Amino acid sequence: MTNINVLDPGASPLDYYGYELRRLREAAGLTQRQLGEIVNYTASLVGQVETARKLPTAEFSERVDAALGTGGTLSRLVALVMRSQLPAWFQQVAELETRAVRIHTFHTHLVHGLLQTKAYASAVLGALDETDLEDRTAVRLARQCIFEKAEPPVLWAVVGEAVLHQKIGDEATMREQLAHLLTFSRNPRINVQVLPFSAGAHAGLQGSFDLFHFANDPDILYTEGYGTGHPTANPDTVKDCSLRYDHLQAAALSVKDSAELIRRVMEDRYGEQLA
Incomplete structure (x- = not known):
């Protein structure tokens, strides 16, 4: 008889997801192989997700929900699973991102994680450690x-102009990332401004920071170090950085002019190379 790994659904969101996937599959009278054939994944992958050895993706969850008629159960769970896999010190920040009505970010050295492409994010995360x-x-x-x-x-x-020039990954990775930033010029809810080199001394010289604004809760400032995060709702600190952000936006190029600079750097620095 096959030894079936029994998960404790209360151990973690990933374990709970695997437990629910197995329960729903068995309730539908399907084997792992049969479900895999329906959703176009291998039986091995289905088994690995069921035993919490593999992270489910949003696409996998959507396909299984459709195949099993779950009403979106797994798709709702996958966001919780993903958040639980973030470093412990960052999980609170991810929760702030989900609750905020407005987010103001300033970064001097890389594109913010909420705006990164897959290749760019992989290059950032794999700089020193390619594990998983x-x-x-x-x-x-x-x-x-x-x-x-x-x-x-x-x-x-607001991003420093250096972000556009710091090559993360190869030329194709940077070209794709900058092109991705340009797509937001058509989205009024996502606004990218570049702080040009010509701005000189500016209000953000002390480093990057994020400000989270909520409908009914106090604003929160978030700063980050190596392997640590520092959220604070201290009114004086938040007020100081809010003023700094106002000055950074004033010194930065407009959204339209920023897009023109991003496009120019993308073409001049990361354009297709002729043989």
């Missing part, structure tokens, strides 16, 4: 589902 890189990249990108909500947050992202 595919899963870690999927977990980071899953945070972007906040923009798919019925009422997504408004995001303002």
